[in-house]
Amino acid sequence: MFVLDGFDTDAFVRTTLAEDLGDKGDVTSNAVIPVEARFRAVMGTRDAITVAGLEIAAAFFRALDPDVAIELLVADGATVPRGTELMRLEGSARAMLTAERSALNTAQHLSGIATLTRAYVDRIAGTGATLLDTRKTIPGLRRLEKYATRMGGAKNHRMGLWDAAMIKDNHVAIAGGVGEAVRRAKAAAIPEIIVEVDRIDQIEPALVAGATYLLLDNMTGATLRGAVTLIGGRVPVEASGGVTLETIRAIAETGVTYVSVGRITQSAPAADIGLDFAPA
Numbered sequence: 001m002f003v004l005d006g007f008d009t010d011a012f013v014r015t016t017l018a019e020d021l022g023d024k025g026d027v028t029s030n031a032v033i034p035v036e037a038r039f040r041a042v043m044g045t046r047d048a049i050t051v052a053g054l055e056i057a058a059a060f061f062r063a064l065d066p067d068v069a070i071e072l073l074v075a076d077g078a079t080v081p082r083g084t085e086l087m088r089l090e091g092s093a094r095a096m097l098t099a100e101r102s103a104l105n106t107a108q109h110l111s112g113i114a115t116l117t118r119a120y121v122d123r124i125a126g127t128g129a130t131l132l133d134t135r136k137t138i139p140g141l142r143r144l145e146k147y148a149t150r151m152g153g154a155k156n157h158r159m160g161l162w163d164a165a166m167i168k169d170n171h172v173a174i175a176g177g178v179g180e181a182v183r184r185a186k187a188a189a190i191p192e193i194i195v196e197v198d199r200i201d202q203i204e205p206a207l208v209a210g211a212t213y214l215l216l217d218n219m220t221g222a223t224l225r226g227a228v229t230l231i232g233g234r235v236p237v238e239a240s241g242g243v244t245l246e247t248i249r250a251i252a253e254t255g256v257t258y259v260s261v262g263r264i265t266q267s268a269p270a271a272d273i274g275l276d277f278a279p280a
Helices: 009-021 028-031 056-066 093-123 141-150 168-174 178-187 202-209 221-230 248-252
Strands: 039-044 068-071 087-093 128-131 164-167 193-197 215-219 237-239 258-261 273-277
Touching: 009 056, 009 093, 028 093, 039 093, 056 068, 056 087, 056 093, 068 128, 093 128, 093 141, 093 273, 128 193, 164 168, 164 178, 168 178, 178 193, 178 202, 193 202, 202 215, 202 221, 215 221, 221 237, 221 248, 248 258
Parallel strands: 128 258, 164 193, 193 215, 215 237, 237 258
Antiparallel strands: 039 087, 039 273, 068 087
């Protein structure tokens, strides 16, 4: 059983299957396939990918056929070439074809995220910077999508609004200034206070007031280097805003601790993974 902290795999599988089955079930499989029919299949990738979500995909097949035989051929986090077999299955034909789309959707989506994440991680290899994900996730799927970024080699940023304060421009505007916003967060006994700054002159007031981490938003390379020098290692530093595969290495080379990229969850294309009949 796939276990992910804070995520109910059984509930996810039940809800997803219920959405697909409606109140009439799989009318195609039930009409066309004899109830006793057996099926051998292989799940494989038609793309070069970094794998994520195979255990969850397997859970869909097990939910409809507890006796299905499943052999996982690779582990989540593995980077594999096009044509790689990921999973072999044998069991009830009806159950397998009913679960197929839900299983594939999950593996395709999560492997797509892991694959794009790996591309960003590889691009900054050797710079000393670490790739972070963001909260730009599909509602209800954050735990899964952030799991996929970890499989791609990234580190998770905040999981939600609860695990750190992140003071952004609108918070600053309402509070009346960077320093005042940080002081209020500190007075609330929040241990980690992340402050987004988009100007050099905001850095010192944030640090003096007690910021524990600075997010440098949409700064040019030269400005980032200057900011890193000014901060002088007093707190971790993150670069964020409009980061692409073409720009991330230059950003990472400015000396920042982290680079965050929203598009690894927000815009990752699905991996091309299919389920095909496998003759004995």
